[in-house]
Amino acid sequence: MAQHFLLSAQARTLSLKEIYKGGEEKAYETFRRLRWPATNGAPVCPRCSCAEAYDIATRRRFKCKACGHQFSVTSGTIFASRKMAFTDLLGAIAIFVNAVKGLSALQLSRDLNVQYKTAFVLAHKLREALSAEMKGLVMDGEVEIDGAYFGGHVRPENRKEDRKDRRLRENQTGKRRVVVALRERGGRTLPFVTLQEADGVEIARKHVAADAAMFADEASHWDELHAFFPMGRINHSLSYVEGNDHTNWVESYFSRLRRMVSGQHHHVSPRYLYQYANEAAWKEDHRRLPNGSAFTRTLVLALASPISRTFKGYWQRAS
Numbered sequence: 469m470a471q472h473f474l475l476s477a478q479a480r481t482l483s484l485k486e487i488y489k490g491g492e493e494k495a496y497e498t499f500r501r502l503r504w505p506a507t508n509g510a511p512v513c514p515r516c517s518c519a520e521a522y523d524i525a526t527r528r529r530f531k532c533k534a535c536g537h538q539f540s541v542t543s544g545t546i547f548a549s550r551k552m553a554f555t556d557l558l559g560a561i562a563i564f565v566n567a568v569k570g571l572s573a574l575q576l577s578r579d580l581n582v583q584y585k586t587a588f589v590l591a592h593k594l595r596e597a598l599s600a601e602m603k604g605l606v607m608d609g610e611v612e613i614d615g616a617y618f619g620g621h622v623r624p625e626n627r628k629e630d631r632k633d634r635r636l637r638e639n640q641t642g643k644r645r646v647v648v649a650l651r652e653r654g655g656r657t658l659p660f661v662t663l664q665e666a667d668g669v670e671i672a673r674k675h676v677a678a679d680a681a682m683f684a685d686e687a688s689h690w691d692e693l694h695a696f697f698p699m700g701r702i703n704h705s706l707s708y709v710e711g712n713d714h715t716n717w718v719e720s721y722f723s724r725l726r727r728m729v730s731g732q733h734h735h736v737s738p739r740y741l742y743q744y745a746n747e748a749a750w751k752e753d754h755r756r757l758p759n760g761s762a763f764t765r766t767l768v769l770a771l772a773s774p775i776s777r778t779f780k781g782y783w784q785r786a787s
């Protein structure tokens with residue numbers, strides 16, 4: 469039997485030990501090289517794109533020779549106004565990338581010895597950076613669709629006579645959401661958070677190429693998709709899969725997301741569900757990428773992402 473990929477040497481190309489052994493100066497160089505790859509780490513003004521800048525080395529800042537703008541390696545990225553050391557930021561990314569089944573903010577805060585809120589905001593910014601890779605994707609080839617409900621669990625009363633019908637809307641918490649996911653066989657996963665699974669019909673029409681073939685289970689709302697795509701439907705009451713008609717790819721995405729939500733985060737508010745859905749999609753699609761490459765890719769995406777509107781000053785606002 470082939471060795472599981474995560475146990476192979478190729479999957480272990482990155483370690484926390486290397487990051488901390490390299491120290492702050494080396495970590496800073498890594499940031500510069502990945503922020504400005506075209507100039508091999510030499511600063512490029514984010515305002516006017518001029519590649520000539522004065523080095524204010526003592527403060528790790530630069531001043532543009534053309535427009536006078538002062539900037540740093542993290543200006544205009546999700547790491548702007550960072551207070552953490554460069555080694556800790558790289559350490560956070562390594563821990564995040566290596567947690568293939570997800571990572572709680574509490575664990576990250578303990579591993580790095582930073583405040584819970586710092587870890588919470590940083591992890592959400594990283595999830596947001598990953599989602600940049602999925603923006604505007606059009607799914608093609610063989611595309612599977614499925615939905616799964618998360619959150620809004622109502623604990624039944626202990627005494628039978630006190631119990632309410634939890635199927636009725638008035639007895640629900642209003643926190644239940646469904647993640648609808650599109651997944652190309654052998655390709656990318658694209659998740660959406662919505663109120664009901666039937667919304668997936670519109671989602672598919674918008675994000676799946678017209679000449680793609682689609683696969684879904686027997687839920688009746690998917691019947692509408694037959695008008696737009698060649699469809700394969702599965703019958704869950706059969707214990708075997710008939711030929712090509714299955715949704716195994718999208719189901720394995722949902723099993724990763726389930727493990728992430730129930731194993732790491734326990735309760736997920738509807739507000740952040742899309743973040744975990746994106747993280748699980750990215751990790752599912754890059755599951756065979758060596759962790760060193762996944763690390764570099766995450767940092768490149770993070771340095772290319774503009775300051776997060778959602779999480780900028782989040783704690784100041786929420787207090």
Ligand SMILES: [Zn+2]
Pocket residue numbers: 513514515516517518532533534535536537
């Ligand atoms: Zn400039």
